[in-house]
Amino acid sequence: MLPHPVKKKRPREPKPTPPADPGHPVRFPEVVLCLVEKRMGATRKAFLTTLARSKGFCVEDAKSERVTHVVSEGNSGDEVVKWLKRNGNCYMDAVGSGPALLDLSWFTESMSAGRPVEIKRKHCLEVTAHAEKLEGDSQVAAYACQRRTPLTHNNAALTEALETMAEEAHFCGSEVRSLGFTRAASVLKALSWAVRRVQELSGLPCIGEHSKRIIQEMLEDGMSAEVEGVRQSDRYQTMKLFTKIFGVGVKTASRWYQEGLRTLADLQVHRTKLNKEQQAGLLHYKDLNTPVERPEAEAIAQVVQEVAEQLLPGASVTLIGGFRRGKRSGHDVDLLITHPAEGQEAGLLSKIIGWLESQDFLLYHSSRRNTFQYFEEEEEQEISSSASGMDRFERCLSIFRLGNCPGAVQGGAGAQKPGASGSWKAIRVDFVVAPCSQFPFALLGWTGSKNFERDLRRFSKQEKKMTLNSHSLYHMEQKTFLSAASEEEIFQHLGLEYIPPEERNA
Ligand code: CTP
Ligand code: MN
Ligand code: MN
Secondary structure, eight states, X not given: OOOOOOOOOOOOOOOOOOOOOTTSOOSOTTOEEEEOOTTTOHHHHHHHHHHHHHTTOEEOOTTOTTOOEEEESSOOHHHHHHHHHHTTOOOOOTTXXXXXXXXXXXXXXXXXXXXXXXXXXXGBOOOOTTHHHHHHTOOXXXXXXXXXBOSSOSOHHXXXXXXXXXXXXXXXXXXXXXXXXXXXXXXXXXXXXXXXXXXXXXXXXXXXHHHHHHHHHHHHHSSXXXXXXXHHOHHHHHHHHHHTSTTOOHHHHHHHHHTTOOSHHHHHHTTOOOOHHHHHXXXXXXXXXSOEEHHHHHHHHHHHHHHHHHHSTTOEEEEEHHHHTTOSEESSEEEEEEOSSTTTTTTXXXXXXXXXXXXXXXXXXXXXXXXXXXHHHSOHHHHHHGGGSOOOOEEEEEEEEEESSTTSOOOOTTOOOOTTOOSEEEEEEEEEEOOGGGHHHHHHHHHOOHHHHHHHHHHHHHHHSEEEOSSOEEETTTTEEOOOSSHHHHHHHTTOOOOOGGGBOO
C-alpha cells in the first residue's frame, strides 16, 4: 500500500495572546506564563490562557522577556527550545538560567490549586544540554590544529576509554581504526563542557559509530563493557607490557605474544634475542616507566644547555615535546638544540653526546647523522611523501642517568645502582638539532601532540596544497618554500589562528 501523501504544512504563525483580562487582576506577578502553541493548538491555547487569567495568572507571548514559566503539551524540551527561538524568544540559554520549561501537568496542578505549585522534577522538560551552544557557538573544527585543546579538559573518563580502544586497535595493526578513536577522543578534549548525553555529540566532527557506542555505554552505565573487556584481555595486557620496553614496537611485541611469551621474565627464560636498545630498555624498565617530572626535565635541559654553551658559545637548548605543552610529567625529555649562526650547529650534537658520555651521564645512546643534504636532492615527489614521516635532523635517542637531586646533577662515575635505588634515575632523553633557518619548523614539529602534528600536516596538504614537516613548508602549486622566523609565521602561512603550545594537547 502506498503511504498517504503528506501535505507539507507551512509553519503556522502563533496567534498573538490576547491582552490581560481586565476582569481578573494579576495575583502572581512574579510568575509569567507562556503557552506553547505547537501540538497544543490555537483553540486549546486560547482556552487555557483564559483559564489561567481567570485564576489571576499573567500570560504573555513567547517574545516577552518577562516569561518565567513556559508550558507545553506533548513536546520534548528540545522542541520547546526550538519553538521558543523560532517565535522570537532569545532568553533561552544553555546554562538553564532562562525560563522554566514545564509540562502541562504543572499547569493543571496549579490551576486546581489556584496558585503556582512548586516546580518538581516530574514537571520539567529535559533539554539536551548545550544544544544551543552547538548550534550557535559554531561547530567544533574538524582539524585538531584549528582547535584549542588544553591539557586538562572535561571529558577524561570518556577520552581514556576511547584511547584504550585506539591503543588496542594499534596493537592489532589497525591504524585506521586506531586513528578513528584517537580523533574522537581529541574532539572531546576540546569541548568546554562535560558530555552528559549522547545527543550532544550530534554536530561534532570525527565521532564515528563505534566511538559513539563506547561513549553511550560510558554515559549510561558509567563504564563500557567493551573497553573493560579489552583492558582485561591477556593480549592487550601483554602487548602493553612489552611495548613499554624502550625499543620494542607493536611488531616485536606481537611476535613475542604469538610465541607464548607473557612476562618480562619470560624474555630472559627463553633467551629472547634483544637488540642493544631493547636490552637497555629492559634493564631500566622500571625507571623508564616511571613518569619523568618537570623538575627532572628542567635539570637535564640545564645540564645540556651548559655543555652546549661551553662547546659552542651561543648554542641554545629548548625543552620541547609534552613539557613545552605544559605537561607536568611525561615519558621522556625532548630537547631541541640550535645556534643563531646557520651551519654552526653542525657536529655539535656528537660533541655534546661525547662529553655526556665521558661524564657517565649516558646509560645508552644511539645517534643518527643529519640526512637533510640528501633529502634536499630528492625529487619533489619524495619531499611531499616524506611530509608524514620522520624528519632528517641530526638526532640522538638516549637514556640519561640523572642524580637524585635535580639541580645538583651528577653522572656518578662507575656507580652501581644500589639495591635500595634512589641515588639516580634512568630517564629517556631525545635530542634533536636544527639549523636556525629551520628552527621554527622543528619547534612546531616537535612540540606535538602527535595528533596535533598529524592534523597540521593533513590540513596543510588537503586544505592549502602545502606540505609541512619539521624542516619546511612547501607550496605544491607555486613550487616554493615559505620561510618563517617563528611558529606564528607558520600558522599565518597556513591561514590558521595561532594556537599556543599549551593548547596543542589534542
Ligand atoms: N616526534 C617526531 N618523530 C619521532 C618521534 C617524535 O617527530 N620519531 C615528535 C612527535 O610528533 C611529538 C614530539 O616529537 O610532537 C614529542 O614526541 P614524544 O616524546 O613521543 O611525545 P610527547 O608529546 O612529548 O609526550 P610524552 O610526555 O609522553 O613524552
Ligand atoms: Mn616527550
Ligand atoms: Mn620523545
